[in-house]
Amino acid sequence: MIKFFFLLPILMCLIWWKYLDSKGFSVKEGLKGFSYILIFNSAIIGFFIMMIFITS
Secondary structure, eight states: OGGGTTHHHHHHHHHHHHHHHHHTOOTGGGHHHHHHHHHHHHHHHHHHHHHHHHHO
């Protein structure tokens, strides 16, 4: 399952990009959202990796 963790930020960024595109915003205007997505996913992935090492 850990090998699929990289898909989460990619999927969320694609959804954000499609949202920006549908509302008429440029990617440059949505950079703050992309950074929030990457920070959020880094925290989630870090937590899951830590739990794997603690419980194994």
